Amino acid sequence: MATEPTPINNDTVLNVAQLLKEQVGGKRVYALTLDALPLDDPMMARDVTAQLKLTRIADGILVTGSLAGRTRLECVRCLEEFDTDFGGDVEAEFRPTIDIASGMLVEVDDDGESFEIDDNHCLDLAEMLRQVSILTLPIRPVCGDDCPGFTSEFRGGEEPPTEEAGDERLAVLEKLLDDSRGNS
Ligand SMILES: [Zn+2]
CATH class of the missing domain: 1.20.5 (Single alpha-helices involved in coiled-coils or other helix-helix interfaces)
Known part of the structure; x- marks a missing residue:
């Protein structure tokens, strides 16, 4: 089996029909690059890269790996905007809504912690990557050591x-x- 990651550029939707037909433990690796990824309006991540491994598990597909990117934040002290790099680990489960073998609807146990594989056996990484990115960002961003501080007046x-x-x-x-x- 090829271990070279499959490159994906500016797309977040993967068809996982073949992987779903494999035994538990079946794997795919992807190297994803996105010019832009909307985070929280109007926040936008740029130059996002992600190394992702998709593993067939009993419940669906486990996505693990890492992601990195760059975004613009507002400093909580001086209120100036500044660019910052972010990065973190990815671990998310995607569960099918249609059983790949029978074509029957799957009872989705919506625990709020997994993402959906749609009825075309496609999963969209965008929302997962958005959530992971936001979690890696500082809650109270400060522009840097030379921040002029709160209002200068x-x-x-x-x-x-x-x-x-x-x-x-x-x-x-x-x-x-x-x-x-x-x-x-
Ligand atoms: Zn500042």
Whole structure:
């Protein structure tokens, strides 16, 4: 059996009919490249590559491997956009909706953790790759060590006015308390 990965460019749909007919343990390897992969609107990954192994398992097909790409994120501190590389491991199960041997509908046990192989025996890697990519991205992205930080308007020795505002609110509260005590 050939072990050279099959290259796939700018496509995420694979027909797995032949692999589904094989015994458990049957394998295919793919080298996937995508110019663009939509993540969360308007976030877009670019230059995505994935090395993927598809293995026939009892329930369907297990996809394992790794992926890497590049995307643009907004820094949580300075709010500037910056480019960042991402990458991570892939492990996902795809389950058939039609039994390959009988052509009968398969009762899909929807556990929310597996993806579907459609009734043409095709699986679409896009949603799985999107989810894996998002999981590898930082929850609170920071543009870098030289990030100018939160808003720059309070720099230069000036203290942010938050404490003062807090004192004012506290003063109002204290006055209200004094008033209510005075009335009782
Ligand atoms: Zn920043």
